[in-house]
Amino acid sequence: MGGGRMEEMVPGADAITGVGTRRTRRRVVQTPPRASSTSWEGRYRTWVIGCDAFATILVIATMALAILEITGRPYFLHASGTAAAILFSLPLNRAWSQHVFGEGAEEYRRLGRALIIAAVVVALAGLLFGALDVQPWVFLAVPLVGLIALPQRYVLRKILHHARNKSGTCMLPVMAAGAPGTVRDLIERTRADSHVGWRVEAVCTDSGTGEVGGIAVAGRLDEVAEQVRRGGYRVVAVTSDPYWTPARLQQLAWDLEGTGAELVVAPVLMEIGGPRLNVSGVLGTPLLRVSAPAFTGGRRIIKEVFDRTTAGLGLLVISPVLLVIAVLIKLNDRGPVFYRQRRVGRDGDTFMMIKFRTMVVNADHLRNDLLDANEGSGPLFKMRRDPRVTRVGAVLRRYSLDELPQLFNVLGGTMSLVGPRPPLPEETESYHRAARRRLLVKPGLTGLWQVSGRSDLSWDQSVRLDLRYVEDWSLALDMVILWKTARAVLSGKGAY
Template sequence: MEESVWPSTGPERGLPPLGSRPASRSLRVVDGKSGRAAPSPVMAWERRYRSWVIFSDILATVLVVVVGALVIGDFQRFDEPHTLGTAAAILCSLPACRAWNRAVLGEGADEFRAVGRGLVIAGVLVALGGLLAGALEVKPWVFYVVPTVALVLLPTRYLLRRLLHRFRRQGQYLLPVMAAGGADTVNDLIERTRAMSHVGWKVEAVCTPAGSGDRGEVQGVPVIGTLDELSEHVRRGGYRVVAVTPDPYWTPKRLQQLAWDLEGTSAELVVAPVLMEIAGPRLNVSGVFGMPLLRVAAPTFTGGRRVVKEIVDRCGATLLLLAASPFMLGIAAAIKLGDRGPVIYRQQRVGRDGDAFTMFKFRTMVTDADRVRQKLLGDNEGAGPLFKIRNDPRVTRVGALLRRYSLDELPQLFNVLAGQMSLVGPRPPLPEETLQYAPEVHRRLLVKPGLTGLWQVSGRSELSWEESVRLDLRYVEDWSLALDMVILWKTLRAVTYGRGAY
């Protein structure tokens, strides 16, 4: 990757386990004949990271398949046809489903969705191959070996992604971005890229309608020109992403011309839609009347996927209750021995469609906490209609520990089992909170509240009210099974570190 006009802070260092320090970047050279910049190579760390992902996938596949062949053959014979066929099916399906594509590597749900799709296709190919060959002994390979590959491959991918995100938080392994649009929308983009460094974007330069005549910088990022000069700066600068944010300047004709001007460069053109909070499977582009149209599907609150979610909720709650029951008994004993008060705290909450239900929690406060609350209203630190105090005097010693690691919420698994809550969803509100909701916030009540959600894995009690609402509405709008799996996985990490809980 070439040096952009405004270089990233600090030297680019390589991941120690992923190889040596990448070579320094050189300035982009413009082809004098065509007037266009020559395409820049992929950044060294991108090539290296992709190589390690491919290597880990191949290693996991080979090890599991070889061990599977030995186990299925009772260590007496090595089933070579099935071994080679299963390994080939997996290692062909993964790249075919874009699981090795640079665009999805490190992208969370998109990456795991591609890997999952590839492994499912591999299982189908192995099964079809066995049927065509008349080999009924192919069943263990489909139902044991391929799923075991997934159990090894997915955690390995996750660890590599965590390593990548760690270095991105340190300001390394970031893609240089040119932002172009209105000053306010560019400002919002810069704030988001800094708050979510794991995405891998670093806005290094900005073009606005007024250029540097408006102001010299936005959020500390230099304004280097006007929107009319954007393509020229991109061709000279070697940016990997050109992020176009909303502004009246961007007419369809100008966006089309910009796309043509960026052909042959290293830059990927990314246009932020007006519907900023809608993403994922609800958006798709199709050609109608010879023009590209962005189709926005309505959010789904019923149907087959919701039935699958209900099944996953009930089965997951049952398994978690069975696994956690000894631990929950220990917590109950600790609460009872603490002050002889009740173990379970029951509270009215609002569920789907505004229906009230009784939510269960381990009691973490003194027995007369609701009465004492009236005296503490002046100390409220909660955002919006929420009532929160960081050092709440009503919390018991045992309760403080339970709250830090969210263990007080384990009894809500019974609410999930009863169908009143989901494993993942918006935060369950109190009835008095819903009375203060703005009309759009009521959309949180279109789905079941969750034991965990985007709000919990994104900061918990440290979030502002507006940010909590934004995350809950984003979940309601863009829900998917893959997103649920990612949230459940991140919840485990959030609870382990106890960040943002009080």
């Protein structure tokens, strides 16, 4: 067939997913036709639905049996009504949509919203029918379903990511169409973040010849729909190019009908996404609305209360650990336990950040002697084997235990649990305009930089991640970052 061209893919067995492993060769061959949808998607969605149903039935049945044992009264209507409310709310809130599986906080956000709505429905139904004894089902049963369903979703996601990162299975074949530069950027991003599940397998450009990012050009931009029908690509990613006028994009959307391919148009604002982007129609014209980032309001108040409450409870729980670390530091060299350093907080205000001391007492004075060995990028000073770090300090840094006293900063309101990295005053002096936006919110004990590589990140990568957090912040994103922080700290990767 006269399909697009791509690197040859050799199928292999995958014991976990049942999807053939693909390994690339350098020889370029004709693209073979493939199904317009991938079989693993259906199986993964079935697993998600099955796990949610299992969590619901398990909790509701256990609650019903426990109440029957305590009161001697069967609550069949309460149990069945609560289960029905949950299982109907999940699909209505698109918590089972395959478009949100495997990446980002949106999957968890939809699950949480569905459970909240289910709880409200059960409560209203109790008021409507005079069943005022629905409190256990609203305040206990529904939250318990969430406590079981969320970890199940997380485990399924990790299995999916493992298949994508290790064996290259469970991927969505992508046709990229646009200017060579923007297409190359998309290819690089998909290769760097393979867990997202996109694999660009064919390219269309205005010239229709050559190669982009090691992938052969399959045809011209006016041939995209034809190439998709021949190659059976799952996603058509349209990137910036003068060719793409509104009329041509609309025609492409029409031409792709019936192919099973999803049309994705990359906006110019590549680093803005999540809850700030909304599509609406005005006078029959689709418009991409970009709402202003929220730095105040109800959600920020909730974040503030959550931060301080969690910090206070955390300090109480880990106080024995803090005491042991303090003793070890003191015994190591008889120096002070804590290290205080001036950092820049929200709106450029400075504060004293507190950490466990991990370096020798006169470390700041020795820094100038080590400038030639600096391995950090931008204004950051970093060394993998910093001679100023003590033996105890090396262990504390590896597992980020030195940062635990920053909970006092969170409790005092100068820091947040999640936010941009707290910069030094001299760092902010060299900030360009974009980097200064990091100062619009409180710095965090952890953040996207912490769960995405820590000290292994370049300066530009660190800035980009912090700006992404500032622009797209949400409570769900905070929960995901806190969850991932524990794994990053336990692994010790990127910490020095």
